[in-house]
Amino acid sequence: MIAKHFARSNLFIKSICSSTVQKCALTVGVSVILSLCIGCVSLNTLENAGNSFIKEVGDINIFTDAEELQFGREYVVQHEKQVRLYRDPVVTGYINDLGQLLARHSKRKDIPYIFKVVETKGINAYAIPGGFIYIHLDLIRAAKNESELAAVIGHEIGHIVGQHSMKRLTQIYSVEILKQLILDEDSGKFKKLVADILAAGLLFRYSRDHERESDVYGVRNVYDAGISPEGAVTFFETLRTVQKREPSALEKFLSTHPVPSERVLNVRTQIAGLPLKAGLRTNSARFQQIKRRIR
Ligand SMILES: [Zn+2]
Numbered sequence: 001m002i003a004k005h006f007a008r009s010n011l012f013i014k015s016i017c018s019s020t021v022q023k024c025a026l027t028v029g030v031s032v033i034l035s036l037c038i039g040c041v042s043l044n045t046l047e048n049a050g051n052s053f054i055k056e057v058g059d060i061n062i063f064t065d066a067e068e069l070q071f072g073r074e075y076v077v078q079h080e081k082q083v084r085l086y087r088d089p090v091v092t093g094y095i096n097d098l099g100q101l102l103a104r105h106s107k108r109k110d111i112p113y114i115f116k117v118v119e120t121k122g123i124n125a126y127a128i129p130g131g132f133i134y135i136h137l138d139l140i141r142a143a144k145n146e147s148e149l150a151a152v153i154g155h156e157i158g159h160i161v162g163q164h165s166m167k168r169l170t171q172i173y174s175v176e177i178l179k180q181l182i183l184d185e186d187s188g189k190f191k192k193l194v195a196d197i198l199a200a201g202l203l204f205r206y207s208r209d210h211e212r213e214s215d216v217y218g219v220r221n222v223y224d225a226g227i228s229p230e231g232a233v234t235f236f237e238t239l240r241t242v243q244k245r246e247p248s249a250l251e252k253f254l255s256t257h258p259v260p261s262e263r264v265l266n267v268r269t270q271i272a273g274l275p276l277k278a279g280l281r282t283n284s285a286r287f288q289q290i291k292r293r294i295r
Pocket residue numbers: 155159206211214256257
């Protein structure tokens with residue numbers, strides 16, 4: 001496995017190298033450090049080199065779709081030991097249908113998507129690499145209409161489309177590859193490190209750029225699926241109302257999805273620029289039915 005990833009890291013270095021002369025110079029710098037420092041430079045120095053390197057690789061994903069799915073499946077097994085899934089088939093069937101409708105209109109249709117509802121308290125939704133999306137029951141309760149719920153699901157699909165968690169993993173993983181060159185860590189230790197990173201939830205600390213990108217993907221996705229994208233704006237207002245009434249209900253959501261006013265403005269601007277389209281729905285009978293059911 002390590003040999004495979006060393007080979008991958010070379011490809012990865014080459015791909016960065018080919019993008020710009022400046023990045024290439026940085027890569028050569030890192031390579032020189034690596035070739036000079038075996039056994040004689042401290043890990044600290046290497047980490048400093050790695051940190052500069054990280055800034056250059058924020059938008060690169062070295063993992064294949066198959067590896068992403070494998071990561072996702074492994075993570076999901078652990079994750080589902082810690083949460084209680086909500087299993088009412090009327091509600092889960094509706095969430096799955098709405099999710100699949102959006103997934104079919106997303107920019108990444110070639111992987112399977114799975115949508116689940118969890119009973120954990122608080123308003124939250126999150127995407128696990130490989131197409132696994134979880135929606136808290138309290139978030140469905142808070143959404144005023146289907147358009148708001150679709151906006152949240154579209155945003156989470158956006159994180160899968162942008163492969164944001166895998167890019168985050170690439171950032172962390174690339175430093176570990178550098179560390180390994182010095183420390184010659186065995187694969188067991190390495191695997192454990194990756195598992196620790198997953199367990200610490202580091203994958204969900206998205207950058208501002210990734211949040212912005214997910215908003216863009218989400219709005220377009222909802223619109224393309226025939227649902228009004230206005231829910232992306234009004235859901236922010238719903239969040240503000242909940243925050244005033246019960247701030248603790250939003251802690252988890254806001255820790256992974258900060259809502260600066262810039263996001264609201266960007267979403268409004270994007271919606272204003274979409275071509276007029278007749279028949280976009282804001283609500284549905286099924287949404288109202290499940291709202292009554294989970295009240
Ligand atoms: Zn997000």
